[in-house]
Amino acid sequence: MRDVFSPSRIPFRFATLIVALLCTGCATPKARPVVPGETVAPAIVTASGALSEAKAEQLVDRRLAPAQDDEHVRELIDAFRAQADAPLVAGNRVSLLIDGPQTLAAIRKSIESAKHHVHVETYIFADDEVGHEFSDLLIARRRAGLEVRVIYDAIGSVTTPGAFFDRMREAGVEVREFRPLDPVRTPLPWKINNRDHRKIVVVDGRIAFTGGINISSTYESSSTTRPGPETGRDEAWRDTHVEMAGPVATQFQALFLATWTRAGGKIDNANPLYFPAPEPAGGELVAAVATDADDKTETRIYATYLAVVEHSTQRLWLTNAYFAPNKEFRQALIAAAKRGVDVRLIVPSFTDSGLILHASRSTFEELLEGGVRIYEQRYALLHAKTAVIDSALSMVGSANLDMRSFLHNNEVNAVVVGSGFAQRLEAVFERDLKDTRELDLEKWRERPLSDKIKEAASSLLSYWL
Structure with a gap:
């Protein structure tokens, strides 16, 4: 599993490069003028x-x-x-979360306490121990009657087999793939270069998480173990996340729902349970x-x-x-x-x-x-x-x-x-x-x-x- 690059993705990377060079020029990021x-x-x-x-x-x-x-x-x-x-x-109350163990524990706790819905948007949803723990938790919450939705990126999760996500779908979890590599579902070739690199979890429209951490066993141990370059490429990454409780969670909810719709998902955006009345938390x-x-x-x-x-x-x-x-x-x-x-x-x-x-x-x-x-x-x-x-x-x-x-x-x-x-x-x-x-x-x-x-x-x- 790699967040940006791995040998298994070399063909895609170079194919994307060729297509992008043929289809688009090199745009330049710009700040808008302030008058x-x-x-x-x-x-x-x-x-x-x-x-x-x-x-x-x-x-x-x-x-x-x-x-x-x-x-x-x-x-x-x-x-x-x-x-x-x-x-x-x-x-808002904002908690700073350092490395995988602290972050994943906080997300699990929030999902376990959810009352109405859990929305997960991730670049990587890995087929490993942590990935299975989270899929099991999401399935359990769906069976408890909650709405559960997952968006994963097709490239970020390219090594995760379709059967992994099918298991969640069969349990009632709604799952959407962002920018599939199938040319039928992503017919414009330059769109493949647009990836969903966000990491968002929203619980009941009141709690949101974001940062750099994917759902993967790469984050199973803390960077304080100092793994070094030999083993550190595959475990104990140093990363930072935040948990936000309060009205700003609705901004992250709106982002999730927009991506959900673009990925082909259906949802009633007017449902007030997705955007509850704001209650200060900090x-x-x-x-x-x-x-x-x-x-x-x-x-x-x-x-x-x-x-x-x-x-x-x-x-x-x-x-x-x-x-x-x-x-x-x-x-x-x-x-x-x-x-x-x-x-x-x-x-x-x-x-x-x-x-x-x-x-x-x-x-x-x-x-x-x-x-x-x-x-x-x-x-x-x-x-x-x-x-x-x-x-x-x-x-x-x-x-x-x-x-x-x-x-x-x-x-x-x-x-x-x-x-x-x-x-x-x-x-x-x-x-x-x-x-x-x-x-x-x-x-x-x-x-x-x-x-x-x-x-x-x-x-x-x-x-x-």
């Missing part, structure tokens, strides 16, 4: 409805520590809102920022990332599994470092995709020269996708900092505005730093010529990886 006085950011929403800008500002003030309550942080949050489309929603401000790669005109995840990088003033800490962004994004990181921002990037030292690893490393010399500090995780395969900016705004989701996530995949990030959650994510980042080695520019320049050749070759394909 002062004309660009209207989505309102901040509470259980009682949308807030006026004055009340929204007061609510943001309460979520920020006194040290973060300044003009620069306001500009950062406003820049994010101008690109996000989805409104920030108040009244104090966090959260938005679900999603990209739909079926629409090439929108690149919200890229736009929000770029906006917060460009408006950061103190600290920009990124953890990312597959880092191969375009030149505009790299230049924004360098510009932030040059204006005094503490820009740090944690990336893998080994991974499940050799091509993307080398494509990522092809960018390091430029970034190191520009003042970006880069750290490689040494002991576990890094799969997390997180960002924390100026101790005020945090992102946790499925989106990598590469062109596949920016342009080709359906992705989703949970974005939290507030100092409390940011400080928790910063603490995780600092813990992760203890398992890394920092790259030194002079030593990096001395790496073997064979590595430089691999990097140069892989960078030519980075748009499609």
Whole structure:
């Protein structure tokens, strides 16, 4: 099982590349222009409805520590809102979940407590011990009378046999495959390059999970076991997820239902049980920022990332599994470092995709020269996708900092505005730093010529990886 690449998928990868090159040009992700006085950011929403800008500002003030309550942080949050489309929603409890065991246990507990429905959207639903545990649980909840729906990606779950999903269907679980490889069901060949990389679980419209973790035994053990590169490609991945209780769960519900319908599923979207009356569960401000790669005109995840990088003033800490962004994004990181921002990037030292690893490393010399500090995780395969900016705004989701996530995949990030959650994510980042080695520019320049050749070759394909 691999999240992005494996030998078993080489034929598909190259077929996709050829088809895509023939059928489409290389699009460029773009942020929409922000015109002062004309660009209207989505309102901040509470259980009682949308807030006026004055009340929204007061609510943001309460979520920020006194040290973060300044003009620069306001500009950062406003820049994010101008690109996000989805409104920030108040009244949520957000739990930070580290690695597979903690995340999978929290999801199981929530599913076991469900009263009406369970919706699961995942890139990988593996035919292994964890996959069977979850399928058994979903079947049990369906037999208990709940509505249970599953969306899985055809490529992400390509090694999972059809019989695995048929067993769930026979038990009454509704299952849909996203972008089947069958040309009859996906007749437009370039659509095959659009994958559903999201990881969403919604329970009763009140609790939602998202992040980087798939349903797979890869996550059966914690990264604290430090498996190393020999066994770490297949187990104990380092990843991050969040559990959100409160009104923002309806944003994730809407995303699930839209994908469900596109995948051919039937559902009554007007059923109030899917969108229950909002009940505050905490104090966090959260938005679900999603990209739909079926629409090439929108690149919200890229736009929000770029906006917060460009408006950061103190600290920009990124953890990312597959880092191969375009030149505009790299230049924004360098510009932030040059204006005094503490820009740090944690990336893998080994991974499940050799091509993307080398494509990522092809960018390091430029970034190191520009003042970006880069750290490689040494002991576990890094799969997390997180960002924390100026101790005020945090992102946790499925989106990598590469062109596949920016342009080709359906992705989703949970974005939290507030100092409390940011400080928790910063603490995780600092813990992760203890398992890394920092790259030194002079030593990096001395790496073997064979590595430089691999990097140069892989960078030519980075748009499609």
